[in-house]
Amino acid sequence: MSYQDATETSVSFGQPPPREDMQQQWRLITQLHRSYILIENEKGLLLIDQHAAHERINYERIAEQMDGNDAVQKQLLAVPQTIELSLKEKNLLTAHLPHFNDIGFELEFFGGNTVLVRALPLSLRTSELPALIRNLLNDLSGESAECENTTDELKEKTKRVRRTLLYALACRSAVMFGDVLSEEEQRALVSELAKTKNNQSCVHGRPTSYQISLDDLAKWFKRK
Amino acid sequence: MSYQDATETSVSFGQPPPREDMQQQWRLITQLHRSYILIENEKGLLLIDQHAAHERINYERIAEQMDGNDAVQKQLLAVPQTIELSLKEKNLLTAHLPHFNDIGFELEFFGGNTVLVRALPLSLRTSELPALIRNLLNDLSGESAECENTTDELKEKTKRVRRTLLYALACRSAVMFGDVLSEEEQRALVSELAKTKNNQSCVHGRPTSYQISLDDLAKWFKRK
Numbered sequence: 001m002s003y004q005d006a007t008e009t010s011v012s013f014g015q016p017p018p019r020e021d022m023q024q025q026w027r028l029i030t031q032l033h034r035s036y037i038l039i040e041n042e043k044g045l046l047l048i049d050q051h052a053a054h055e056r057i058n059y060e061r062i063a064e065q066m067d068g069n070d071a072v073q074k075q076l077l078a079v080p081q082t083i084e085l086s087l088k089e090k091n092l093l094t095a096h097l098p099h100f101n102d103i104g105f106e107l108e109f110f111g112g113n114t115v116l117v118r119a120l121p122l123s124l125r126t127s128e129l130p131a132l133i134r135n136l137l138n139d140l141s142g143e144s145a146e147c148e149n150t151t152d153e154l155k156e157k158t159k160r161v162r163r164t165l166l167y168a169l170a171c172r173s174a175v176m177f178g179d180v181l182s183e184e185e186q187r188a189l190v191s192e193l194a195k196t197k198n199n200q201s202c203v204h205g206r207p208t209s210y211q212i213s214l215d216d217l218a219k220w221f222k223r224k
Numbered sequence: 225m226s227y228q229d230a231t232e233t234s235v236s237f238g239q240p241p242p243r244e245d246m247q248q249q250w251r252l253i254t255q256l257h258r259s260y261i262l263i264e265n266e267k268g269l270l271l272i273d274q275h276a277a278h279e280r281i282n283y284e285r286i287a288e289q290m291d292g293n294d295a296v297q298k299q300l301l302a303v304p305q306t307i308e309l310s311l312k313e314k315n316l317l318t319a320h321l322p323h324f325n326d327i328g329f330e331l332e333f334f335g336g337n338t339v340l341v342r343a344l345p346l347s348l349r350t351s352e353l354p355a356l357i358r359n360l361l362n363d364l365s366g367e368s369a370e371c372e373n374t375t376d377e378l379k380e381k382t383k384r385v386r387r388t389l390l391y392a393l394a395c396r397s398a399v400m401f402g403d404v405l406s407e408e409e410q411r412a413l414v415s416e417l418a419k420t421k422n423n424q425s426c427v428h429g430r431p432t433s434y435q436i437s438l439d440d441l442a443k444w445f446k447r448k
Contacts, residue, residue, distance in 0.1 A: 210444040220434040221273045
């Protein structure tokens with residue numbers, strides 16, 4: 001089957017925002033080395049970095065919910081989970097608790113350095129919860145716990161912390177290199193990526209896709 | 225499924241002749257744009273030019289049969305086919321008839337400019353027979369029909385003509401860009417290519433395969 005026979009949704013890659021004239025048919029090929037998704041499109045062969053792509057999708061979804069003042073989609077834990085923090089981690093969490101609840105967590109202190117997790121953002125894996133919370137706190141360790149002197153400083157800091165948390169959340173809830181994805185998951189990832197406002201790069205600026213053109217192929221094989 | 229799960233035959237690519245220490249597992253992925261065969265191997269992604277690969281396989285098979293003085297495998301036509309030649313083509317064929325029979329044809333003149341085809345090399349498609357014969361003759365049109373003065377000159381000419389015909393035959397009996405190959409055909413092509421003495425290039429010197437390494441991928445996606 002070539003791309004002409006494909007019955008996929010029309011999507012586009014390579015330029016933000018997606019434009020009508022760039023839309024093209026594509027055929028899902030497979031996952032390569034459990035890390036890249038291969039797509040046959042009119043231009044040639046498109047490779048997608050599954051982690052970078054998922055990070056971009058997660059980021060835009062959560063940011064959109066927050067900008068639209070929609071509640072961030074969360075999952076309530078049937079049994080709330082407790083996590084023991086270090087003193088430094090506890091202080092960081094104390095300073096930033098509202099920001100955590102902002103992005104879909106429901107956390108509360110439970111005495112000592114223990115924090116109780118009642119809910120977490122929908123996309124996260126509960127199995128890695130303690131490590132995840134610690135990682136998010138670690139990403140914030142550059143932020144002082146001091147109060148800001150002016151409203152502007154506070155706003156600026158809030159914005160910065162929120163972005164740090166969002167980036168970290170988008171990254172840590174994304175599929176990793178080595179994760180096996182079903183055909184359906186691969187297809188969903190590609191479709192979702194195409195719908196993002198900026199599908200060129202992940203939140204850290206790395207490319208989400210790489211196009212090998214028919215011209216590249218012709219050159220590699222000395223057909224040109 | 226990753227290459228680790230693959231149950232393919234061990235084969236190697238990239239160096240003639242195949243060496244034990246280069247053997248590696250591979251997984252057949254698919255045909256890309258009806259022209260390239262994609263393989264997942266330990267190194268990353270291997271692309272194979274289906275025409276160049278088949279040309280190489282055909283060439284080595286026929287050359288081996290001839291060198292070993294085995295009869296070149298041929299197919300007898302149930303109904304011999306006649307082809308009308310131009311005077312120039314007829315003269316070329318007259319001069320080179322033994323060479324054609326050498327590589328698996330059974331041709332004889334039938335009066336006027338008509339040639340009768342009783343058999344042809346096994347790999348050829350009978351549907352394109354007249355065009356094929358004309359193309360082979362065309363490839364020989366640089367050779368004069370004159371007799372040579374010395375035995376050495378004759379030997380040299382015979383060798384040259386034979387090589388020209390073999391190259392042309394290998395090329396014209398190979399799958400083309402755009403030919404749809406079944407999964408089984410793709411697999412056979414890859415396996416056969418790996419067994420050839422020189423699997424790096426087709427008889428015209430173009431590469432048969434192109435390896436994209438995991439390192440290339442990491443660089444494209446700015447992971448390095």
